[in-house]
Amino acid sequence: MKWILLLLFTLPFSSVQAQNIYSKDYGNKDNPPIIFIHGGPSGNATLFEATTAEALANKGFYVIVYDRRGEGRSKDDNATMTFKESFDDLLQIYKTYNLKKANILGHSFGGIIATLFTDQYPQKVSSLTLVGALFSQQETYDHILHQAKEKFKNDPSKLKQINDIDSLNKNSAEYRKSCYDIASELNFFTMPNQTPKSQQLRNDYNASDFYKNNFRNPSSPLKFYKNEAQNNLDNKDMLKNIKKKGIPIFAIYGKDDGIFSEKQINDLIHITGKENFKLVDNCSHYLFVDQQDEFLKFIVHHRH
Template structure:
């Protein structure tokens, strides 16, 4: 009887967990599965889903999008925002959509999660694609602040703010937040010369239902730094380990994504190999919107 009760409880727990996770699949389930991991903490997959998911599915993939527990449309006040929890969310997708192995496309902070998940579960990953993804976090923050000192060299107020940021504990949500705020002031997340195609994609997104559901939990970053001891990571060694295990790694970045230094991108290219690395001109952080055609060409070429 005790065993039966425990079994029912475990089934109920899995069911409840599944209910807290927003997810949706696009395309034919017989096609190669692709899971998109969004950025954050305090992110969601609405931009990718609203502009890119169905079009990528039309190119011969079974595309699965989701919002992590406690973020976006996956509301959960009890979410811990830890990597362990993120891995549980991903593993739940494998069960829900009856897949044994999937290509992972990881964007921004999702790159940290995708990289760590691939190291822990290499047999579940057909390939890992870092798309404008973080991999050496402190180098990114150092680069942002270094560029900010040049950009704001004649602005005493901004220089004072930069000095304040540099004095903060680097393993805190406040430090991360203020670094990215400075990056935003320098337009590091915007493509230099928007094309008609990119403008149309954003206008359609902002006029549609996905934008209305662009929900962000402002408490997510603080909870992540409070509950997750592994933060501000350098995943260089992890990527090399994944490569040794035989999981293909592909990287696609915007040439004008200001949060990454030239050195960082060259280091990444040296790890994965020149043929597995692509840098897109006139493109910043949201490359699947900035230069969607180039993004599709790379994905179709590498994942097929």
């Protein structure tokens, strides 16, 4: 009976494969469209899709998720991992779902893609929402390594490892990966205190087919840094220009997301305005799992 009820109350969706792009839509096509852009390079939308896509659709949105070409479920050995290719994938999503404009949600590295896309195709974007999104990459890397040096200041071997990372080419995949490895070691991506709901969401995800399809292409970052001339970006000025074009910018970040400094958060608040920004307590990088109710409330409140 439980499964019958679940089937009865599950929103209709369709799955689409086009140009090697995995995508799926949730909810009523007449509702305001939202496109979710996942992190990476080497990411996918499985966690968001499994935990949050349908919950967001239930709030009155038409939600579309997809995995970029060569990442996640959009397997493609010929993918180049460039921003242009990411834009082409996103334009294909607009075409596939007959969208003229959409609200864009960019998570983590997906926030960089979302910002660049909005700047280049402002006529296609109703609003831009940054969700724990990168926007000034070098500041993030500097902050991670500074925190690590403080943490391990009495551990000579660890301190040498951190200094070795700091001496790497700042535009290399190795540098980026090493910074995030240290951030993970410092639990920067982990919420301080799991709630019953966040634990249940993660347990359900780990037991789902979405988790089984949580494919991460290890060659993605290497290809990106080889083929994409633009990296290690600071998009603060671009965000200001997007706002000047009349496109609303919203931002929601976890108070315990250790990869962002206080200065970065304040810079972003200055850009979005306090009314369009939220810092969520007991919440790290994956806001839509850590504090899903707060995340959904924020998106609904800023419905566009």
